[in-house]
Amino acid sequence: MDINRRNFFKIAGAAAASTIAVSEKPAHAAEPPAINADAYGCLIDTTLCVGCRKCEEACNERHSLAKPEQSFEELSVLENERRPDEHSYTVVNKYYPHSIGALTWRKRPTFVKFQCMHCNDPSCVSACIVGALVKQPDGAVTYDVSKCIGCRYCMVACPFQIPAYEYHNALTPEVRKCTFCFNYVKNGQLPACVQVCPREAITFGKQLELLKLARWKMKRHPGKYVDHIYGEYEVGGTSWLYLGSEPFEKIGFPKLGVKAPPRLTETIQHSLFQYFAAPIILYTTLGGIMWGTGMLKEKDAKKENKTD
Ligand code: SF4
Ligand code: SF4
Ligand code: SF4
16 A cells, blocks of 8 residues: 555554544543642743853753854854754744734844743653653653663654654664753752853743743833743643743744643553554554644644735
């Protein structure tokens, strides 16, 4: 049979549906985890960021990551949209003003620092069948390489496409992503990126306090920010929150629902494993979900371009 992308998705969907159908109730379907009000987070005010890349450099040094080919002083790299990868736990992107017909939305470009969002109800944690990824009570989503079996379900499940894999490392490959500088924070230190930012664009603190700060800023500076704190509700809330003066979908953020994807992946996963389905089916299924999500995002983007 000719297996093109359309067939692949149909097969994946059918595999998931038939396996779920035999299970009235998932074996260990978990309730969404309670959000710890004391958890830490970061609020990034994108209107303050100047794209200096000091945060990228500080992160690279603290975690002894491979040095990039071009130095961190080289700002031309901002011209191309980048994603965090195994050598860069965080990247800063530059978004030019958005035009509406002859009108330019705003004059100055927006710089946005991206990294793992440390979701309140993380899909990566839910997808990991061996517990190598854990949501810590203090907010960080941490990774334990000694438990990881390299299945990369976490990469498939993440709605922000954050976890990276060391494909180049044949012997001891690891999943790599922002650690929220967990080992430093638990000893009372700041994340390296927060500490170094010359514009104080990143505020570290308790998530609830950060939300209050974000609302205070919006009230104090009417018209400066769009009426949206990114991460307050997206995918059940994230520890990293953003303020911006552009609609977030114009500055690199995916448009996501308020429901955490873990509930979906977990139900499928528990149903499959209850009936000893091969992990390859799960991988295929999750791949199908991701591909489908990509299609929806593409569709959304096309729709938006049409309405611009
Ligand atoms: S952004 Fe992705 S990798 Fe980070 S916690 Fe959320 S699901 Fe996990
Ligand atoms: S919190 Fe730590 S690991 Fe994450 S981007 Fe900042 S410096 Fe890097
Ligand atoms: S260090 Fe601060 S101002 Fe510089 S790019 Fe990073 S977040 Fe922006």
